[in-house]
Amino acid sequence: MSVIYERVAFIGLGLIASSMIHAGRRAGVQREIAGTARSALTRTIAREDGLCDIVTETAAEAVAGADLVVLCVPVGAMAEVAREIGPHLKPGCTVSDVGSVKRAVIDAVAPHLPENVHFIPAHPLAGTEHSGPRSGFAELFENRYTLIVPEEDTDPEALVRLKRYWTALGANVEMMDAEHHDLVLMVTSHAPHLIAYTMVGVADDLRRVSDQEVIKYSASGFRDFTRIAASDPTMWRDVFLNNRDATMEILGRFIEELMRLQRAIRKGDGDLLFDYFTRTRAIRRGIIEAGQDTAEPDFGRGAKGGRK
Numbered sequence: 001m002s003v004i005y006e007r008v009a010f011i012g013l014g015l016i017a018s019s020m021i022h023a024g025r026r027a028g029v030q031r032e033i034a035g036t037a038r039s040a041l042t043r044t045i046a047r048e049d050g051l052c053d054i055v056t057e058t059a060a061e062a063v064a065g066a067d068l069v070v071l072c073v074p075v076g077a078m079a080e081v082a083r084e085i086g087p088h089l090k091p092g093c094t095v096s097d098v099g100s101v102k103r104a105v106i107d108a109v110a111p112h113l114p115e116n117v118h119f120i121p122a123h124p125l126a127g128t129e130h131s132g133p134r135s136g137f138a139e140l141f142e143n144r145y146t147l148i149v150p151e152e153d154t155d156p157e158a159l160v161r162l163k164r165y166w167t168a169l170g171a172n173v174e175m176m177d178a179e180h181h182d183l184v185l186m187v188t189s190h191a192p193h194l195i196a197y198t199m200v201g202v203a204d205d206l207r208r209v210s211d212q213e214v215i216k217y218s219a220s221g222f223r224d225f226t227r228i229a230a231s232d233p234t235m236w237r238d239v240f241l242n243n244r245d246a247t248m249e250i251l252g253r254f255i256e257e258l259m260r261l262q263r264a265i266r267k268g269d270g271d272l273l274f275d276y277f278t279r280t281r282a283i284r285r286g287i288i289e290a291g292q293d294t295a296e297p298d299f300g301r302g303a304k305g306g307r308k
Helices: 015-029 038-050 061-062 076-086 105-114 157-170 177-206 220-229 231-240 244-266 272-290
Strands: 004-011 030-036 068-071 093-096 123-126 145-148 171-174
Touching: 004 015, 004 038, 015 157, 030 061, 030 123, 061 076, 068 076, 068 244, 076 093, 076 231, 093 123, 093 157, 093 171, 093 177, 105 177, 105 244, 123 157, 145 157, 157 171, 177 220, 177 244, 231 244
Parallel strands: 004 030, 004 068, 068 093, 145 171
Antiparallel strands: 123 145
């Protein structure tokens, strides 16, 4: 694979950024990597591990001369970072991100960037419950989707270049508009996380009066909830606060479905329950057929943790 960007700068050095760095090095798509993080400890670890070629104290220093800048910070921090780096961006460079919501990111970042750079938001649909600069691995994006969310006036050449980059990292790349992205991800990722946090919270309350039996006897379904609920709380706080409309819409639909099942259970309507559960099994089969999971059980003992 030939070099796509001479210099790539990462603002934030957690799971996604470190995985992009490892995957990019494996593919040989960048010649030099700069990076920074808000935490001094993270910067120290990045230096000690040789994660980046250059680790800087500030975001402004990291982006100097970069051909691609990737914002890997929580959604709530995007505006502040964009404001800092705007005056220091190389003309013609591409600025992207990995945020889980897109309309809020566009509204937060775009006003602070000069007209002579290309802002192309993106969202890799991959992750684990782990975080930090040592949590990344080169295989994270393999056969996972990365959604690129260009605006109408996006430069075609810059868009093709970013798509080539993500493809080289192993991802399947598709385009999507911001509003549709936020609604789809609310269904496939955000709402399940909210439900997982809720279930684990309920179990925690129950555990206090049941001598920890909830933990001792947790079955695979609850263990999956706890894995999801172990994700970065700052990131997920910002996701829900910055995707309120889609959150409220899908939660409303979820509550309606929950009430429907509640009525069926109360009335002893086994036929409705059986039909409902039969239909929902098809979603699982579709995910397996699309290559986004396997039917093999791992019982939470996979080598690299789950994907989201």
